[in-house]
Structures are given as C-alpha cells and as structure tokens.
Amino acid sequence: MIELQSGQNTIGILPETGAAIAFWRDGATDILVPVPDPNLEAQHGVAVAGYPLIPYSNRIAQGQFSFNEGNYRLTPNMRGETHSIHGNAWEHEWKVAQHDVNRAILYFDHKPETERDFAEWPFPYRAVLSFILTGDALQIEILLANRGDVPQPVGFGYHPFFRRTPDMRVAFSARGVWENDAAHLPTALLPSTGKWDFSKAQRVDTLNVDHCFAGWAHEARLSYSDAGYDVVISATSIFDHIVMFTSPEKPFLALEAVTNMNDAIHHPEVLDAGLTILKPGDALSGTITYHIDRNMARAS
Template sequence: MIELTKGTHRVGLLPETGGSIAYWKVNDADILSPVADERLAAFEGQAVAAYPLVPYSGRIAGAGFSFEGQDYALTPNFGGESNAIHGNGWAHAWTVAQQDPDRAILLFDHTPDTEERAREWPFAYRCVMSFVLHEDGLSVEMVVVNRDEKPQPVGFGFHPFFVKGAAATLGFKARGVWENGAGQVPTTHLLLDDDAGLRWSFEKARDLKDVSVDNCFSGWDGEAELAEREAEFSVRIEADPVFQHLVVYTAPDKPFVAVEPVTNMGDAVHHSEVMERGLHVLAPGGRVNGTIRFRIVDRRG
C-alpha cells in the first residue's frame, strides 16, 4: 500500500493489485467506494475503489478481433462471459517508478512473450500512470506507448466507483448513447436529442436512486458532476478531449456509481464503420495520453 496525502486528502494506492486505488478520503469521508467483483478473478476478491482500463475499455465481443489482416484470439477474463473486458493492465502488478508525499508514478510493461500473455493482448505496450493530489482533488494521467514492432489499436480509461448516497445526482452532457445487446456489447447508437434518446439524457442532473444504467455515452464534453442534495461539496470530473466517451454503471441496489472517462466505445475493434469510436492506432514507438481531474467543489459558495 502507498498512501498519498495533501491537506485533508488521503489516497491509498495498490501497485501490486493492478495499479488500483484502495481508497480516497477527504476529511476522513470516503469519496470512492471499494468494490469486490468476483468476476474479475485477477483481483482475487480484493475490493478496489478504482482501476485502469488499458489497452482498451469495455468488452471485446467473443474475445477476438481482426486487425490489419491478422486474426487474434483473447482469453475471456470476466467470469461467466465469452468476451474479454477492460484489457489486462488491471490484472497485473505495476512498478512504482516514483513516490513522493502527494504523488506517485506507476509503470506497467506488457510483453506477449508467452501464449498466455499473447492471449491477454497480442502487442507489446507500456502504460505509465501518474497520480497527483492537489488542494482540491486528484488528477490521474495515463500514457500508453506502443513498444511493439508493428502498429496496434489502443484505447484506455479509468474506472472509479464513487460513493452513492440516498440523494445522489449525476449530470453531464453527451451527444449519444450505445444501447447494449447480448453480452452487454454495444449494438444501437441513439442521439440524445432524438425522442428515443431523451430518456437517456443526463444534461439535467438526475437523481440516481432508481436509475439502472450500464452504458457508454458518446460525444461526451469532458465534464461531469456527482452531488448529494444536502452535501456541502460535489465531485466534478474534468477530462482531456482524448476521453470522448463516458461509461456509467449504477443500479438501485448498488451503494456506488461508476463514472468512467474512456477514450473508446465498447467493442471498438469491431466497429470500423464508426468514425468516432475512439480507438487509436499507434505506430511503433507512438504514444497517446490524457489526464482526468477529480475536483472537490465547495457548494456553499
């Protein structure tokens, strides 16, 4: 465990557990909610409050894809499904490259040098994550570098679980939403200003008490806000433009809401017809990066 501190903020990092966050507390109040998901077997039942999604976000249908004329098979890594999900960065230990009282840099290198590792992801890459505490919040920067000798498709994002109280609300702007078909794989795109899409809109902050959502929103403007009606502060998410999509997961019986800034739509490798799918094809040595800022905003004025 690594603990970062600054002012009233404390963040616990778990480099050995997928480069994840164990907790984020402000004045000893939990901002994030540790969640244990037995379907993510590599976590071995350990609860985590946030974790990286690299080298892709969401599911890859059938745990396989074709790229530049080559077929690749992946190992399904989510219990009970035939799909692959969220890459493999979360499933391995990360190296601590730098540690200071209020910041840390974690590093993960993936090399497909065995059949098992190649079926996690068939290309070599490096991901660097920088966590920095500020007086008003936490920033997370992710950099992905193609270490392979051939181009590779890359997407990435971050998966935090926020505490959801009885009066929680969420608001953000997006252009569209992907409805899911079998296996929670995106199938139909709806524009949020059409009649069919209006029911999905969060442009006016929505009460989360009875909301059930597990979908990817497209054309996200990079801002979102989580609040509790009677709380003195809210959490504002501000992400770089590379994060074109926002995944939201919540259900009435869950004490948390996942609000995930991501670059790519789910199953992006199978949707070359979608211009803004958010998948980046990196040449050898190429890189892509982005920063997400989670700010605590005083609502008392």
C-alpha cells in the same frame, strides 16, 4: 500500499493489484468506495475503489478480433463472461517509478512472450499512470506507448467507484448513447434525449444503467447535496466517451472517462469510435481530473 496526502485529501494506491485505488477520502468522507468483485479474479477478492482500463475500455466481443491481416483470440478475464473486458493492465503488478507525499508514478510493461501473454494482448506496450493529489482534487494521467515493431489498436480509461447515496445526482451533456444488446454490446447510437438526457441533473437512486455515451462535453458533475459537496470530473479531449454503470442494489456509481466506445475494434464504420492505431514507438496520453467542489452542491 502507497498513500498520498494533501491537506485532508488522502488516497491509497495498490501497485500489486493492477495500480488500483484502495480508497480516496476527503477527511472522513469516502469519495470513492472500495468494492470487492469476485468476478474479477485477478484482483483476488481485494476491494478496490478504481482501476485502469488499458489497452482498451469495456468489451471486445467474444475476445476475438482481426487487425492488419492477423486474427487474434483473447482469454475472457471476467467470470461468467464470454468477452474480454477492460484490457489486461488491471490484472498485473505495477512498478513504482516515483513516490512522494502527494504524487506517485507507476508503470507496467506488457511483453507477450508466452501463449498466456498473447492471449491477454498480442502486442507489447508500456503503460504509465501518474497520480497527483492536491487539497481538493485527484488528477490521473494515463500514457500508453507502443513498445513493439508493428502498429496496434488501443484505447484506455479509468474506472472509479463513486459512493452512491440516496440524494446523489449526476449531470453531463452527450451527443448520444449506445443501445446495448443482451450481451451488453453496442447496437445503435440513440440521441441523448428523454431518460438519456443528463444535461440536467438526474437522481441516481433509481438508475439502472450500463451504457456508453458518445461525444460528452468532457465534464460531469456528481452532486451530494446532503453532504454539501460535488465532484466535478473533467477530462482532456482524447476521452470522447463516458461509460455509466450503476443499479439500485449497488453501493456505487461508476462514471468512466474513456477514449473508445464499447467493442470499438468491431465497429470500423463508426468514424468516432475512439480506437487509436498506435504506431511503433508512438505514445498516447490523456488526463482525468476529479475535483471536490465543497459546499457547492446544487439542487436541480
């Protein structure tokens, strides 16, 4: 494990477990909570507090897609699912390029050479994650480079598990929310009104949500009034979608800044689906910042 520290702010990173975050703490307080998920078999039961979504976020329906006259079939990578989920970078060991007291840079090269490699993702790429820790923030930069000789359709994001408490509230503005079918695939874009309006903070304790929001304002706030702090999530403009996943029986809320809508590759009719066609030699990057706003929790 790599450990970074800045003041009372500490984080553990697991290169061998897909560059996942092992923990993130502010003093004795868990900002992110480690969660073991036996359905993510490649994590081998290791409890993680966050992991990267590369080279796409969320689902590709039935693990199948067509692109540039090619037809591709991916191996489902979550137990009990027929879809492929969250790319393949989280399934592999990453290498450490740089590591000092408050910064770490890790990278992963996907080189599809075997049938199994192609079934994970048929195009070669390099992914780079930069973690920077300050006294009150964690910054994660994601870079994805096309290392092949043909274009490829890509997206990315990060999947953090925030500690869920009875007093926790969540707030962000978005243009709309994607309604899901029984297979958790998007069917229609609904306006962010009524129960989907998070522009004013909503309590988390009763939420049961697994949805992708489109056109969010690139800033969200998680409030812990009893503990006296907020976490403010901000992201660069490439992250035009945000996924919320939580339910009353879960000890966490996942609020994932991502570039693409769920199953974006099957929705060419959606102009802002967020899928990027990355040309050979080109790279795509963006930054997510998680800022601890101490003693500033706001009641709504």
